[in-house]
Amino acid sequence: MNRRDFLKSTLSLAAFASVARFARADDAPAQGTAADAAGTPQVTRRPYRGTDVTIPLLGFGLMRLPGKNGRLDYDTIDKMFDKALAAGINYFDTAYVYIGGNSERCVGDLLAKRPRESYYLATKLPLRHVNSQADAERIFNEQLERTKAGYFDFYLLHNIGWRDWQKSKNLQVVEFLERKKAEGVIKRLGFSCHDSTGNLKRIIDDYTWDFCQIQLNVQDWEAGDAKTRYDILAEANVPAIIMEPLRGGALASYGEEGDRILRNVSPDASPASWSFRFVGSLPNVLVALSGMNRMDHLEENIRTFSPLVPLTESEQRVLRTAFAASQKKLSIPCTGCRYCVPCPVGVQIPDVFARANEYHRSGDADAFRKAVEDLAKTGGVAADCVSCGACLPKCPQHIAIPDEMKKIATLVKG
Numbered sequence: 001m002n003r004r005d006f007l008k009s010t011l012s013l014a015a016f017a018s019v020a021r022f023a024r025a026d027d028a029p030a031q032g033t034a035a036d037a038a039g040t041p042q043v044t045r046r047p048y049r050g051t052d053v054t055i056p057l058l059g060f061g062l063m064r065l066p067g068k069n070g071r072l073d074y075d076t077i078d079k080m081f082d083k084a085l086a087a088g089i090n091y092f093d094t095a096y097v098y099i100g101g102n103s104e105r106c107v108g109d110l111l112a113k114r115p116r117e118s119y120y121l122a123t124k125l126p127l128r129h130v131n132s133q134a135d136a137e138r139i140f141n142e143q144l145e146r147t148k149a150g151y152f153d154f155y156l157l158h159n160i161g162w163r164d165w166q167k168s169k170n171l172q173v174v175e176f177l178e179r180k181k182a183e184g185v186i187k188r189l190g191f192s193c194h195d196s197t198g199n200l201k202r203i204i205d206d207y208t209w210d211f212c213q214i215q216l217n218v219q220d221w222e223a224g225d226a227k228t229r230y231d232i233l234a235e236a237n238v239p240a241i242i243m244e245p246l247r248g249g250a251l252a253s254y255g256e257e258g259d260r261i262l263r264n265v266s267p268d269a270s271p272a273s274w275s276f277r278f279v280g281s282l283p284n285v286l287v288a289l290s291g292m293n294r295m296d297h298l299e300e301n302i303r304t305f306s307p308l309v310p311l312t313e314s315e316q317r318v319l320r321t322a323f324a325a326s327q328k329k330l331s332i333p334c335t336g337c338r339y340c341v342p343c344p345v346g347v348q349i350p351d352v353f354a355r356a357n358e359y360h361r362s363g364d365a366d367a368f369r370k371a372v373e374d375l376a377k378t379g380g381v382a383a384d385c386v387s388c389g390a391c392l393p394k395c396p397q398h399i400a401i402p403d404e405m406k407k408i409a410t411l412v413k414g
């Protein structure tokens with residue numbers, strides 16, 4: 001274990017002030033330490049590929065950072081970084097395209113004030129913006145400049161499918177990234193993927209990957225093929241980094257009936273904590289990312305993960321029942337990732353879907369109409385969709401966006 005990895009595995013920002021102790025690699029993978037010597041709760045950590053480098057099971061996703069007056073709210077974010085690091089959450093996940101580049105800039109402005117050894121940084125190369133090896137190099141250098149990180153602990157090809165993977169090989173982007181890895185500027189190379197399960201397997205089999213980021217949550221496990229995807233990674237011994245464990249917030253509640261089922265079993269546990277425990281119970285999961293933009297969400301997540309207690313078999317059954325109850329009320333599987341915007345006529349796609357889903361949950365038609373009226377003040381709503389289809393190929397959830405917009409427009413009129 002080199003010095004950097006040792007420091008990352010044993011230090012948080014709080015450690016510099018209060019001798020905090022992170023879990024060591026020989027701690028039980030699914031348990032970790034619940035508190036450091038000073039009594040600060042510490043999230044469960046897992047060893048990276050059987051080494052003594054340990055990574056927190058809860059990672060801080062920087063895709064939906066809090067804002068104020070049209071800008072990122074640096075005061076709040078800085079306090080959240082402090083709180084996260086003190087709890088051992090020292091894995092931060094950003095990307096070139098997040099928040100128009102401001103997510104990476106925020107890393108450079110706030111996280112980079114901390115000792116570099118105290119955090120792991122993951123960022124991603126947007127192949128959509130890459131048409132040559134020189135493009136990849138330019139973007140990579142821009143990312144280093146924005147984040148002031150010096151090196152990336154985890155570097156991903158962002159949201160690639162089989163065709164993108166062929167493109168990155170044809171353009172010799174892979175050779176460039178391998179060079180960066182040899183230089184130590186990339187520590188681990190992986191990719192995130194929303195392509196078909198078959199193509200995920202082809203990409204996994206085609207290269208020696210250090211890790212892979214997939215979408216996994218109760219819904220995609222029960223109603224999609226997240227289990228098969230997870231198994232592909234586990235069989236290939238590729239650690240899984242999980243995005244959307246709450247499916248963009250949808251799994252923070254299982255509806256009235258589903259939540260009641262969960263509270264009957266654990267009155268004090270939030271539905272979101274069940275969703276996280278589901279993901280954290282899987283042994284090949286290295287990190288579950290949460291795009292935390294509120295201090296109370298961060299605090300609740302720290303409680304859930306300090307330590308992460310895997311679901312028992314009977315709890316798994318309860319969660320399945322709650323999920324089945326939630327599916328009686330249909331909702332649109334939008335995660336709020338915002339890849340589909342901007343829409344050429346200004347439809348605020350994820351905002352429209354969020355309001356429609358709230359209506360599906362609450363059944364309050366008046367509140368829904370009022371919410372749509374308010375939304376219309378800031379841009380286009382469902383009725384403005386001209387079915388151009390420009391958003392369709394951008395949606396990783398494969399939502400039939402124009403069809404949904406038509407249905408929602410009818411709801412408002414009805």
Ligand code: SF4
Nearest residue numbers: 343385386388389391
């Ligand atoms: S199909 Fe509708 S929502 Fe999608 S880009 Fe076109 S106008 Fe916008």
Ligand code: SF4
Nearest residue numbers: 334335337338340395
């Ligand atoms: S509609 Fe699709 S692309 Fe747009 S925010 Fe929702 S999940 Fe993301």
